[in-house]
Amino acid sequence: MHNFKPNDKVKICKYIESGVRFSYEGITCCCANTFISPVIITAEEMKSGKVTYELVVERRKELFERVNGLRDGDTGSCLKCNLLMEREYKDVNFEYLGGHGYSSGFNIQHFTSCNLRCSYCIFTKENTFKPPIYSNLIEFIELFRSRGKLVGGNWIEFNGGEPTLLNNFNEILDYLVENNCGTVMLFSNSLKYSESVYNALKENKICITTSLDAGTPSTYKKMKRVDGYAKVLENMIRYKKSGTKNMFVLKYIICEENRTDDDLYGFVFAMLLIKPSHVYICPDFPYGDRDIPEESVEFGARMWVLLEKYGKGSTIVYIQSDDMNGDPKFAKFSDDIRKKYQELKDSMNYQEDLYNIVKINESLSNNLELYNIINSYENKLNNISNNINKLAWWIPVKKWRDNFRNKMLNTDQTRPDQTRPDQTRPDQTRPNYYICSDYICFYNNSEFKKTQPMLQYKIAA
Structure with missing residues (x-):
């Protein structure tokens, strides 16, 4: 590691310091869509289960040195990225995971298996749909969390491939949520x-x-x-x-x-x-x-x-x-x-x-609640009217039947051919007046009085 002085100006970004992207090829620091940092831990190294906290920190430092021209090697898209900035070396720290909340700074995309073939997708273009080589993501995060080096407040992008196809999808999701790793955005x-x-x-x-x-x-x-x-x-x-x-x-x-x-x-x-x-x-x-x-x-x-x-x-x-x-x-x-x-x-x-x-x-x-009240009362009035007409059919004398209807329904029923319920027709002799008021008053329901002017139909025997 080059010995920088505290006030030396260096090229750095938050992703290189503390970002992580679980990619199919291994661990990178970020993935801003078409711009990707190089792999710092390979998929084979992850699969071996031998990755240590010290190794991750060391690989970050090596990438930092390559970006600053102090070491040969791959720099990915870093040197072309607008997010690369100059800071004093004393403000640079490679010991933590997360904490910046940046998009693509905490990314889970370690597989490419999918149930679609989107025309714009690079995996479709290159026909590289594959299951994960490694699955021990939680083990990697634990390298930092167990040391108190996992910082929350992250914007965690869980994508792929199609995440719900993963065998351990629920396990990963539960871990991220239960350990307050940050906000999980599932793609x-x-x-x-x-x-x-x-x-x-x-x-x-x-x-x-x-x-x-x-x-x-x-x-x-x-x-x-x-x-x-x-x-x-x-x-x-x-x-x-x-x-x-x-x-x-x-x-x-x-x-x-x-x-x-x-x-x-x-x-x-x-x-x-x-x-x-x-x-x-x-x-x-x-x-x-x-x-x-x-x-x-x-x-x-x-x-x-x-x-x-x-x-x-x-x-x-x-x-x-x-x-x-x-x-x-x-x-x-x-x-x-x-x-x-x-x-x-x-x-x-x-x-x-x-x-x-x-x-x-x-x-x-x-107004839906009010309309529901109106419809409810219309249905009740229809039922009342039908029941009264059924009762009237049992009264043997027509005059008595008419008096019964007039009394109960507060309407004129003294027309001919009103002896059976199925022979009744709407009252055409009266103005827009609402019937069964005695029954409503008996129930003492003030809501009907509020809705009465909005009713569009009358009920008659």
């Missing part, structure tokens, strides 16, 4: 319903993100090679029914295949139905020399505007490239989409809340 495609996920959501122990990426079943099938659009929507509705108060995210990765108007409006109105806490808008991953096309910027801005126009206040629109600003391409997308969003919003010049279907429906549902 699941939600094609497979999981009762464990539902219960964790219900108990507000985890957050969830599902990348739907389509507004129509045909586009979903084309992009993911599985006819599962309806099933995913159904599972998201079931998860939402958990009543979780944590982040409940639906995501749209914008690609060439899903930039259609049908997908745009289909997705927007599905979001207005499900009402996730957040909708993430994200461009396709610009691997290699590819740039993010302008069409994706415009599509994302249109989606943002429509979600606000039709459902402002029901969900939070988040531009996920903000979490990836270590990559200049994502940083540019974040800037460009905001400019296009403002441009579109200014050109539409729509009146706030005029088209907000979520608020309109909420205002209608506020």
Whole structure:
């Protein structure tokens, strides 16, 4: 290790100091999507069970030296990353795990097995879907926790592959939650319903993100090679029914295949139905020399505007490239989409809340209790009227029958052919007057008097 002086300026980032990403190849310090730090502990070393706390700290220091030009070796994407900064050496510390809460700074992605084949996924492009080589993640975290070196407050991204396919999925999830490691964001495609996920959501122990990426079943099938659009929507509705108060995210990765108007409006109105806490808008991953096309910027801005126009206040629109600003391409997308969003919003010049279907429906549902009361009394009055007519049928003299009905129903029943219940018809001789008032008064129910003016029908023998 090079002997730095305390005030020496060095290149460093929080990820190199205390981050962890459990990848298929082994342990890295981070994964900011297209930007990845190099492996510091291999998968084979993890599988051997011989990794020590001292080894992890030493490997972090070696990467730090390579980044600062003091040692030869792989630096991954570190030297190109916007998150690399200069600090004084005295402020650098490699002894802890976590504590910074950064996106991609505590990442579980040690396998690539999945039940979808998303067109934008690097594992699909390279056909590298594999089960994990090692599974002792908890053992690695314990190296730090047992020494009091595990710092909470982390943003833990549990993805893959599809996490719910792991044999020890519940064990890992329970450990992270029970040891207060941080906020667990589960990235699941939600094609497979999981009762464990539902219960964790219900108990507000985890957050969830599902990348739907389509507004129509045909586009979903084309992009993911599985006819599962309806099933995913159904599972998201079931998860939402958990009543979780944590982040409940639906995501749209914008690609060439899903930039259609049908997908745009289909997705927007599905979001207005499900009402996730957040909708993430994200461009396709610009691997290699590819740039993010302008069409994706415009599509994302249109989606943002429509979600606000039709459902402002029901969900939070988040531009996920903000979490990836270590990559200049994502940083540019974040800037460009905001400019296009403002441009579109200014050109539409729509009146706030005029088209907000979520608020309109909420205002209608506020009267639901009152409508239920009204319907309840209408049903009761119908039953009373029918029972009175059945009783009247047993009175042998027509005049007596009419008097009985008039008395009980407070209406004129002195018309011909009123001897049987099935021969009765609505009273057409009286104004809009509500019957059975004696019965209601007998029950002394003041609620009926409140709802009476709103009734649209009369009940007559």
